[in-house]
Every structure is written in C-alpha cells, then in structure tokens.
Amino acid sequence: MVLIRPFNDSDNQKMLEIERLCPQGDENCAMGVDKKDVIARYGMYDNWNVLVAEEDGKIAGWIGLTIKTDPEKKEKYVYITEVMVDPAFQRTGIATRLIKEAEKKAQEMEAAYAYCYIYEPNKASRYLFEKMGYSEVRGIRFPGISTYKKLDVPSEYSIKPADIKIIDDAVAFINEYNSGFIHFTQFTNQTFESHLKLIPGYGQENFWVVRDKDNKIVACAGLWDSSELFNLCYAREPAAVKVMKSVFGALSHITRVPKFPAEGENFKVLYVVDYAFDKKQPDAMLALLKYLNNLSIDRGQDFLMAMTDPEDDLLTVIKKLKPQTETWNIFAKSFEGTLPTFSPFYVDIRDMVP
C-alpha cells in the first residue's frame, strides 16, 4: 500500500542514497547525480513542496515542485523539479501516483500549467510524462567547452569583475537581452543582487562585464559553480565520448588535450549564466567566453557550460569554441486553456539542478 506524505528532514539521507541509484538516461547514456543534501536546491525558491511515497514504511520515491508567477500576466505555473523512484519499486505506478498528487497541489494553488526538463536520452521519463499527458515543447541546448588550453583574449575589450554600481548598469543590459523570452522576469537592481546572493556557488564576485573602446557595456556573464549543490557524472558514458577519449588519450603524450572524465567520475563544471551581449558585437561575448575559459583552467575546472534556447544568439558565438552540445527537453501540460508558446525560452538557472 503506497502512502504519499510531505517530506521531513529525516528523509534526506535515504533520498540521497536512492538518487545515487537512479541515473537519468538509458543503457547507452545516463547522467549520474550526486548531492550532499537533496533539499538544498529548494532554498533558491520562494516556495516548494516535496511529496514522498512510502511503501511498507520504506521510502519508494518522491516528487518536488515549486510555483512561479508571471508578474505581467499574473499567471501562475508549476515547475516539477524532480521525480525519482527507487529501482526496487520502479514500474509499479509510483511515479504516476506522485505526478497525480503534484498536479493536484498545483491546481489547488491555481497553476495554469506545469513543466519539467527531461534529459534527451532519458526515455523512461519521456514515456512517463507523455503517458501523463505532457508534450515536448522545447529542446534546451547545453553546449559544453572543455577548458584545457588557454585562449588569447583580444585586447580591444576591457573585461572586469563587476562592482555594485556596474552591476546596476548590467541589469538593464540583461533585461534588454532577455525581453520577449518566455519565463523571463525583468530584474530590478535589488532582485538581481539577491539572485546573485541566493544561488550557492554564485555571488557578485563571479560576475564580469565587458566594455568596448567607447566604455560601453557590450557583454556580461556570471560563473556559477554548481558543485555546491550537485555533481554530475556519466553513469553510462556515450559511445562517442569513449571513442574521443581513446583518440585524445593517444594524443595526450604529445599535446594538451580535452579532458574526458571516466565513467562515474564527477565533471568539474562552471556554468555561464546571466549572459547578455550586444548582437552587433558578438566578438565581445566571444572574448568573454575565452576569458572565462582561462579562468576555468586557473580554477582547476574541466568544463564551461551554458544552458540556452536553441534560437539564442549565444549558440552561434559559443560554436566557435567547438563545444559538445547536449539537449534537455521541456515537457509541459496545461490544466486550463492552451499552453503558452515556449519560444524563445528563458532558462531559470535554479531549475538546472537535475
């Protein structure tokens, strides 16, 4: 008999153990997730709910959700943060029960729709959400650059860490870049400062602004060290990565080569977040990415990664640095009326905790 109840602090340890048994993907490619605290991520949201499924007194799985509000349309919607079922209890309908309970909560809170992210190779999750009436609405790109070789940063740009006054200027720049992106809420100086503080592993000291020769802001971006909240590894490494690893392994004796972590080995990733740039000066963004590449090497990290809508101009810029690109698909379901158009889509970095 399955009981669904609210999370309590004493569940944390068991949930961490279950999560380590639950790679997201299929037999050919799966992402493993390792956290120190299952609930830490929820501290970044104004509200959250985690529902735990228990069978005969044992935790069998859980689902998490948070409700957000579009300040212009005043529309509420729900982000399903995660759904996880212990392999010992999978395929017995537990995730189905959890999703139904989460949707009941969402509707009680007057959410118009719910959305979640699913890693492209995660067929089980795709089939589950499709069966529950969700449809794929957008494919978010994750270009990742292996940071193994220092790059020349062109001298025509000045790249500086931002102080409070500069951040105020950058806020207007970020707002303009993202205006028209669904789920983007314009920042005020205060909300941007609290956003920088609220995200573990981020903060004002990790935000840079690029100016051109006329002292005009032409690009900006932050770096988020997400290892404060989670670590990722390939629990099952894709064949293409294995091939590249053996090719570069041979080359590594004669030159510097990209790092390919072993199966089960955590990636050391810095995320490029809150970026914006003058579309007429894409080279300014490229200069900033090269600068951040060098910083990633200085900090002993292996990858720089971004999360972006497929139509975001950042993709064109970052392609010049030859990234490996993965896709996480957004699935959504409406509770009333039709779903909004998820294009172009603003990625809320808090949602990027898998």
Ligand SMILES: CC(C)(COP(=O)(O)OP(=O)(O)OC[C@H]1O[C@@H](n2cnc3c(N)ncnc32)[C@H](O)[C@@H]1OP(=O)(O)O)[C@@H](O)C(=O)NCCC(=O)NCCS
């Ligand atoms: C995805 C997951 C949550 C499914 O949980 P579950 O309790 O086994 O799912 P259910 O028993 O409710 O399955 C409902 C339907 O989903 C689909 N489904 C679930 N697992 C599947 C699988 N491994 N392969 C194919 N379809 C699957 C099926 O259509 C299934 O219906 P059926 O059993 O009648 O065929 C579970 O496999 C899991 O925890 N995976 C690892 C973590 C993860 O990927 N979470 C999602 C991202 S946060």
